[in-house]
Amino acid sequence: MFKKILIANRGEIAMRIIRTCKEMGIKTVAVYSKADEESLHVRFADEAVCIGPAPSSQSYLKIPNIIAAAEITNADAIHPGYGFLSENAKFSRICAEHDIKFIGASGEHIEKMGDKATAKETMKKAGVPTIPGSEGLLKDVQDAKKTAKKMGYPVMIKATAGGGGKGMRAIFSEEQLESAFESAVQEALAAFGNGGMYMEKLIEEPRHIEIQIIGDQYGNACHLSERDCSIQRRHQKLTEETPSPFMTDSLRDAMGEAAIRAAKYIKYEGAGTVEFLVDKHREFYFMEMNTRIQVEHPITEQVVDYDLIREQILVAGGVPISGKNYYPKLHSIECRINAEDPYNDFRPSPGRITTLHPPGGHGVRLDTHVYSGYTIPPNYDSMIAKLITSAQTREEAINKMKRALEEFVIEGVKTTIPFHRQLMEHPDYLAGNYTTKFMEDFEIKPEEE
Structure with missing residues (x-):
């Protein structure tokens, strides 16, 4: 079993992981940004390493800083919690390259299930019921119109790299589709750097x-x-x-x-x-x-x-x-x-x-x-x-x-x-x-x- 686990997260989930590690006799390393210096997870972990300034892009999402913290403290595993890098395939692979166990999914599984269009195709092959929808990603707004007509309104367009409702629109008629499609693409590009969209039948009263x-x-x-x-x-x-x-x-x-x-x-x-x-x-x-x-x-x-x-x-x-x-x-x-x-x-x-x-x-x-x-x-x-x-x-x-x-x-x-x-x-x-x-x-x- 692991001797020391670094927790690549903050707040209540970091505290939650520390508690279980203590009960299992496993040492813990907290990482924190300068904004989180007074947080309880910093106080209750066995060791704590500051990994950068307040913005998460310069701290909790900064892979080199987290790997460096794991190496200097001799952590043999990293628990990512939820959010931040917990579903980042690159981070999972980098941990493996450094002989640090990523307590989560492999890079391959994250890629397979993280992209929603790919995940849907995988589930179809597994025999899991899926919502009727477009075959792969929509090419453009004309393709979206054609697909919606075939499927019947109402429909839902979704960003393939989405999360938290970004790049998602419910559409009840063809008149709404063009502007909704364009705004969803722009929102997805801004949030995820990926404007890929797919369409599903809208499930009512879900x-x-x-x-x-x-x-x-x-x-x-x-x-x-x-x-x-x-x-x-x-x-x-x-x-x-x-x-x-x-x-x-x-x-x-x-x-x-x-x-x-x-x-x-x-x-x-x-x-x-x-x-x-x-x-x-x-x-x-x-x-x-x-x-x-x-x-x-x-x-x-x-x-x-x-x-x-x-x-x-x-x-x-x-x-x-x-x-x-x-x-x-x-x-x-x-x-x-x-x-x-x-x-x-x-x-x-x-x-x-x-x-x-x-x-x-x-x-x-x-x-x-x-x-x-x-x-x-x-x-x-x-x-x-x-x-x-x-x-x-x-x-x-x-x-x-x-x-x-x-x-x-x-x-x-x-x-x-x-x-x-x-x-x-x-x-x-x-x-x-x-x-x-x-x-x-x-x-x-x-x-x-």
Whole structure:
């Protein structure tokens, strides 16, 4: 097993990895930018190395600096967490060239599944249901018109190198197509340096349901059931739960089998997530595969009693998985707490936290890197905590979340706690009756002092 793991990340996921490494008796190295000098992951790792100034392009995305930090500290593995370099094929390969184990997917797997058009073709060959769409990339706007006419409106155009909803447009008529196509190409070029677009049939009233999988170095794969991530704003997840209130036993088995088929077909190693869109008739279609640990992994851990970070490390070290599938024994909900103003179009709210009182009690888990007196830098993602509740039933988990959100006090910056409090009272949410369109009609009301 590894003697020392460098964590090529920051914030709550870096803290999360440090905790598991300590429990496994593995030394840790934190890397940090100058903006993160006061972060908890720097304090709690065994060693810490500054890798550059605040901008992520000069620090957390700077491969030579991270490799140099690993070499000077004699780290024999790197855990990339999520975001930053976690799905960077070049970084995975460079780690291998330096005899440093990348605790994640191989460069080949990242390339195969990172490009959405290629991933879709791979999944078709694996026999996984895919959304009807264009054969490969669209040549130009005329090709897009021809494809849409053949497929029938509404359609969705997507950037092949996309993520976070960039380069994505829903189109309901030919009149909308030309301007939508051009703006999506420009947005994709600006965000990813790649303007390649493909088209899919728009699935109406969809749920976004993902299956957690683990594969080992010996061709084995298993699933750990689903997470419902349908409540999103601009394609960014806000809250997740497992099991999905929309799920049936037969649908779970079918989706789990499809996810395992996907993993085995590409001989996938490590933790990964196969994401599906599920229509109102419970027909499901492959959307994409994330070749890394997900932000929302704790809810799976809570309902199946399984440390996913530990399993990632064991698999990377050559330990075979048990091969059995895992099913939820409890119900778990996660609320992402962002430093954003929900009353001002979720505008980021960096700054100094003057007061922090974390919630506690049975069935409450808080993953965070912030504390009273901590200054949230403006340079990175605005998520500052993940609040997770677990209970025997969905109703109990919601009631526990309501109580935990009331206890959670953060002053000095605006946060999304008021939004989550109102979500937990919404009749459609309480009924489990929501789709990815839920936030389009959600109105945040001022809270009484």
